[in-house]
Amino acid sequence: MIRKGIFKKPKIALEGNIKQSKTPSANIPNEMCVCCPSCNKMLFNDELNENLVVCSYCNHHFRMNSRQRLNMIADEDSFIEHNTDLKSENILDFPNYDKKLKNSQLESSENEAVITGVCKINSINSAIFVMEPYFMMGSMGTVVGEKITRIFEFASENRLPVIGFCVSGGARMQEGILSLMQMAKVSGAVKKHSDNRLLYITVLTDPTMGGVTASFAMQGDIIIAEPNALVGFAGPRVIEQTIRQKLPDGFQKAEYLLKTGFINDIVERKKLKEYLTKLLQLHNYK
């Protein structure tokens, strides 16, 4: 009988015990390198940031903070931010929410989970909102709902298109029913904007889930996604717990949504600005 493992390559100290580094977020400045979660290659942070936080080996799109995203899309110095000082309050006295808000503000250097305003994209004026993944995973509470509603109202009044970058875990539990109401509130503003025959483009990025998917993320005239972005209503873990079976590979990924017909296209980050410019031009925005 052949002993098990006889043909295995003997382990040497240097080869064994190599722990794969966990993926740190791409915007931690103190770290020199990160490991790509998709191809496991080491990437220098500076180079990664220069490459729009995309792995230069396998094209994996890392999570990107809202300011980086804005810089990637808006012409230099063209962004005028709206409602910068709106901050969430703990309306329902929810346990630990104050602390969580404070930590998120420190972690993301933003006041809330979305930034809104107007900018130029290759000289074309547009209203824009960009959600912030490093602020409570872009969850939607009253301030997020309010800021997005106001930018749609502003865009309606000024006949501007709206480009919205979505990234969110869904409605913010800590604001209870008031978060749920934001889904209706924003939907109303989107509908009004649309009834004025103005263009709304949503860009779904990893991850876009829950109440955001079930409202303004899916209400764009044109919906595009970044490669490999997770987009869905219920989270994969919740579904697995409900149906007690493993989910198929690629489930809820952008490529899957393209196949099932719920998004219009998948666009790589480096081509995004040109793509959006073309879409704006095709809708007669100058």
Added chain:
Amino acid sequence: MAAYDIVTKARANGRATTKNYIENIFTDFIELHGDRRFSDDNAVISGIAFLDTTPVTVIGLEKGQDTKDKISRNFGSAQPEGYRKALRQMQLAEKFNRPVICFVDTSGAYCGIGAEERGQGQAIAECLYNLMTLKVPVISIIIGEGGSGGALALAVADEVWMLENSIYSVISPEGCASILWKDSSKAAEAAECLKLTSKELYKLNIIDKVISEKLGQKQSYETIKRLLLETINASMNIDENDLLEKRYQRFRKFGNT
């Protein structure tokens, strides 16, 4: 009463469901099945009926009554087809100038592989989007559980009412407890934090009326019928644009600091 006691009441076996409300409030109900896209979702009942002498569209989430019925209705958790069926009936209501009355009773929209594949999020988003400017009066009544987005899809209305012992929440107390404390058995504490009872929601102006359950179910039906007639008669005289602006402002005010 503690919030979780009300959660238990809202979910109790034998609590009146949408079917009971339809039978006891309306006459000549004709059920209209199917979404004309994919299938007929039994978790949603929709159709037309008379409210006294006024033709109305009735749409409701139905949990089912005996075990067999509950299974066929997926315990009131609708698939995307349920919301598309609802939306189709709403649009027909608009065409024929019929008020829409919705009954909400669901623990949430179904989460499963098929539901995601066929766009659960998109189906709900479309309901919210279209209800906001549906040019007929819309009234929603939460009769048991109002679970998150799956409930809101039928609750973007000119007025939202709740039965005294019903609940309306962004997440189930169990779900909230397991996220917050990694322990779903702390649901009772979570239920307090979420402010999901009719009393709390009335204080927060989320709902417009609380229907008392103290005088028994029969009385609740009668009260609802009377209130529906009053409200619909009043709103049929409102100018269409005013009606929509009022609906927009009803939701616009939440979180407008």
